[in-house]
Amino acid sequence: MAGTGAGYDLSVTTFSPDGRVFQVEYAGKAVENSGTTLAICCKDGVVFAAEKFLLSKMLVPGTAKRIFPVHRRAGMSIAGMVADARQIVSRARSEATQYFNAYCEEMPSELLAERLGLFMHAYTLYWSVRPFGCTALLGCVDQETKKPSLFCIEPNGMVYKYQATAEGKGKQAAKTEIEKVLANNPELTCEQALMLVAKIIHKVHDEKDKDFELEISWICPASNYEHAQVPAEQRKAAEAEAKRILEAEQEDD
């Protein structure tokens, strides 16, 4: 990885002759090397999942989260440097709160995503700061229409609206799996998605990596359309079922 920039990669304010800003691309590398995270817009809400690497057996389960609530009906799951991401989560929270204070209405998801895109992009313009080394998957459910939406905000400030997407190490494999799932189940509900999402994360997990804890949260009727971590029993049941199916599939191969 060293040396390919040939001197054009020393500062975020420098373009290379072929029009690339290497520092921003390097920030993207931090995302590519992190644990997989994915999010899916289901018929009745949004499901987030993250492969949280356990650096030590002594880590208390349920801590060092990668999925954060932004406001009642919005959550954000992070790929990349979570410490960087906390700034973005904090910014998203204040944007949403200030919007509500001004307009007495929950912030529309597209607007929030756009603001975050501008925020992240601003850090790619100046020599004195560095870009965020993380990608945020922002999932929201509209308060009135109950329509789910999902946005991916990258370190370069680009914002993409997705039906479902994945980021991190296993993103290519995960995206393929998600496309298969959605092709088979166009009317997928969040409850149905739980097991499928657990299966995808377990499947794309690289055995060479450390052990991981599956973090899932959702915004759906079961959580009263509020962002909430999936209850422990449901998560464990989904994981157990996912592992069972994966083992069965491996035996078939």
Next chain:
Amino acid sequence: MKYKDGVILAADTLASYGSEARYKDVCRLKKVGEYTLLGGGGELSDFQYLSDQLDEMADEDWLNEDGCFMGPKEYSSYIGRVMYNRRSKFNPLYNQFVVVGKKKDEPAHLMYVDHQGTAFEENFVATGFGMHLGIPLLRNSWRADMSLDEAKALATKCLEVCFYRDCRAYCKIHIGVCNGTSVDISAPIPLNHFWGHGAWTEKRLEDDDPTATW
């Protein structure tokens, strides 16, 4: 007032504009967070302002996702501090608040906070005319082991007396109940009031008598 399983709060539905009974369908009770009920008398705009601030605090509490929420003790303490510091800056929120609630298995909590920053805990409190007309009734009839219906009946009776004797009161009320698991504010309840007393209906003056009755 506190009752056996929690705490209730009752308020009438009037927002006056000086002496004018301007808005007669106002809910002066507000659910704060998960376990707390705030009842406000005095300046309605200040009550609304504080309500919005408390809603923001409750949302930040919710963002922590740590499985525990602030309860009536926390909110009443915060409100008490805010009120005292505002009065010390000569910019008070002109309200008398009753902050009640019950957080799960903790004991029921009832606190009075006012625009001067006075804050105290009690088993039953009242604001405004309720202090003068209602507290004596509460002192006579309140018991720690009252059932919900008894407590509601006592609160209703106090507000009925207030409606009879306070020119600036109203005959529709809300009753809010905090029982440790939920906070429920009732639909507006009309009070019974009787005006068929002899003193009102009997003719005291003879015809053509121009003098007053007193």
